[in-house]
Amino acid sequence: MSIRWKRIVGSHGSSVLAAIAAAALILWSAIPRAGADDGLPLPLDSPVRKSAPATLGEPAMPLPPVHTAVLDNGVRIFLVERHELPIATVRVLATRGAADAPPGVAFMAAHALASGTYLRSSREIDGALKMLGTTVAFDFSYEAIWANAEVLSSRVSDVLVIIADLFQHTQMPAAWLEAARPNLLLDAKRRDTSGNARFRATIAAALYPASHPYRLGLNVDASTIGSVTRDDVLTFFKTQVGPDTTVVVVAGDVELFNLEKMVRAAFGSWKGYAAPRKSVTEIFDPPSPRIVVVDLPGATQATVRVGQLGVSRFCPDREALLVLNAILGEVSGRLHRDLRETRGSTYSALSWFEMGRGPGPFLVGATVAPEKVGDVISLIMAQVRRITSEPVTPDELAYGKAVVGGSLPIKFTGLGGTVDALAKLATFERPLEDYTALSAKLAAITPEQLLRVAQRYLKPAELRAYVLAEARRVRGPLKELGMGPILVERATENLSEASVGLTAKP
Numbered sequence: 001m002s003i004r005w006k007r008i009v010g011s012h013g014s015s016v017l018a019a020i021a022a023a024a025l026i027l028w029s030a031i032p033r034a035g036a037d038d039g040l041p042l043p044l045d046s047p048v049r050k051s052a053p054a055t056l057g058e059p060a061m062p063l064p065p066v067h068t069a070v071l072d073n074g075v076r077i078f079l080v081e082r083h084e085l086p087i088a089t090v091r092v093l094a095t096r097g098a099a100d101a102p103p104g105v106a107f108m109a110a111h112a113l114a115s116g117t118y119l120r121s122s123r124e125i126d127g128a129l130k131m132l133g134t135t136v137a138f139d140f141s142y143e144a145i146w147a148n149a150e151v152l153s154s155r156v157s158d159v160l161v162i163i164a165d166l167f168q169h170t171q172m173p174a175a176w177l178e179a180a181r182p183n184l185l186l187d188a189k190r191r192d193t194s195g196n197a198r199f200r201a202t203i204a205a206a207l208y209p210a211s212h213p214y215r216l217g218l219n220v221d222a223s224t225i226g227s228v229t230r231d232d233v234l235t236f237f238k239t240q241v242g243p244d245t246t247v248v249v250v251a252g253d254v255e256l257f258n259l260e261k262m263v264r265a266a267f268g269s270w271k272g273y274a275a276p277r278k279s280v281t282e283i284f285d286p287p288s289p290r291i292v293v294v295d296l297p298g299a300t301q302a303t304v305r306v307g308q309l310g311v312s313r314f315c316p317d318r319e320a321l322l323v324l325n326a327i328l329g330e331v332s333g334r335l336h337r338d339l340r341e342t343r344g345s346t347y348s349a350l351s352w353f354e355m356g357r358g359p360g361p362f363l364v365g366a367t368v369a370p371e372k373v374g375d376v377i378s379l380i381m382a383q384v385r386r387i388t389s390e391p392v393t394p395d396e397l398a399y400g401k402a403v404v405g406g407s408l409p410i411k412f413t414g415l416g417g418t419v420d421a422l423a424k425l426a427t428f429e430r431p432l433e434d435y436t437a438l439s440a441k442l443a444a445i446t447p448e449q450l451l452r453v454a455q456r457y458l459k460p461a462e463l464r465a466y467v468l469a470e471a472r473r474v475r476g477p478l479k480e481l482g483m484g485p486i487l488v489e490r491a492t493e494n495l496s497e498a499s500v501g502l503t504a505k506p
Contacts, residue, residue, distance in 0.1 A: 067256040074244035088252025089415040093146035096240035099213035104224030110140040117169035153253035157262040164266035242274040247426040251418040280358030295471035302469035310362035323400035374477030391447035
């Protein structure tokens with residue numbers, strides 16, 4: 001192609017290029033341009049500029065069919081068939097995680113899945129997966145541990161056999177554990193390179209009593225990694241990982257009938273039941289508002305969090321709260337417009353609910369210059385009070401519904417996103433209606449309902465402010481807020497030795 005083009009230019013250079021230019025000019029002049037019949041740019045005061053272009057309507061993207069099945073022993077199956085390419089994404093998860101074990105055990109258990117079984121050493125597992133053209137990634141959350149793989153659909157059965165062996169027969173040899181500890185510590189540090197884990201520990205200590213699983217957080221340190229034993233991990237697998245807590249989630253070029261056979265061959269002989277779960281609902285009434293500073297010497301900016309205890313994934317007003325949160329704290333929400341566009345106080349201001357099996361925090365976050373910390377906290381609290389005292393506008397309601405409803409189809413555009421969305425349903429044992437009925441639930445939400453929901457769940461009087469910054473630079477602006485004592489804690493390297501200065505009620 002390139003040689004032929006060189007010949008054309010070389011032999012007829014100017015005439016060919018002139019013809020191309022003339023054709024392009026004719027095509028350009030034929031393209032209709034609103035209000036620009038003379039071909040000139042629209043004037044700045046043109047009426048056309050004052051009206052939005054016509055929309056194409058709500059994009060139609062129905063969610064893909066979700067197939068489900070349950071084996072006799074309790075193993076659940078979720079499948080979305082996608083036959084465009086001969087590939088599949090596979091996730092096998094146990095619906096037990098950090099909230100169901102002592103500190104660090106779920107973290108170690110997720111890594112132990114690669115340590116070897118009765119049948120295969122860790123080296124043999126790695127070699128077998130490479131021969132199948134894949135690798136398996138392991139991870140954990142408060143609610144689950146899991147193994148994830150992307151593989152050719154013709155090899156899904158072989159991958160499931162290996163993962164089933166890991167879930168049922170993980171041994172974590174003592175020699176492997178001791179050799180792995182230094183790397184696991186590096187992995188734990190990688191999860192927090194900016195002090196945010198230590199900051200989060202301070203927030204959790206203010207919201208949860210000492211015995212609550214969410215107070216401990218997902219981040220681990222040298223103390224927790226060093227204290228976890230092989231027996232701790234094997235006990236976790238024995239008591240928390242069983243067929244009744246195991247879910248196989250697949251998206252890709254696999255048919256349900258065949259997948260059932262594969263899962264039955266890999267997991268069907270597994271027997272037993274997991275132990276009862278630890279409660280995550282016991283919460284104490286939060287104390288009066290105050291400010292906590294986590295001192296980070298040398299920090300040039302301040303990370304601000306204003307928050308309170310939120311709700312669980314099972315909250316009956318979950319959809320309304322998501323819409324409310326979009327109006328308050330999404331990219332074009334009230335906080336963003338006020339703090340960034342109007343005042344220029346921060347690059348971004350967002351709010352979010354962390355909804356787990358138990359109530360997670362509701363937080364508003366921003367990164368600001370130290371001298372603006374007091375003003376930003378005051379404005380955040382004012383916006384929370386406002387949304388609990390007056391109905392949102394029709395335009396804001398439409399925006400909130402569009403944000404929440406529009407984000408759902410995106411979850412299912414790829415195989416990985418599809419598996420992740422279904423795994424969340426499985427983890428919290430939620431029905432498919434959480435997705436399939438979302439549009440109808442959103443359509444029924446009114447400004448009056450959002451106001452009632454805001455007043456029920458958002459408590460401006462209970463908001464607490466947390467700041468990660470160099471303490472000496474923010475103490476003055478924070479003192480001017482008049483929110484009571486300012487507690488200053490140091491950003492320690494070892495969270496188990498950190499005194500957050502907030503004593504939870506027993």
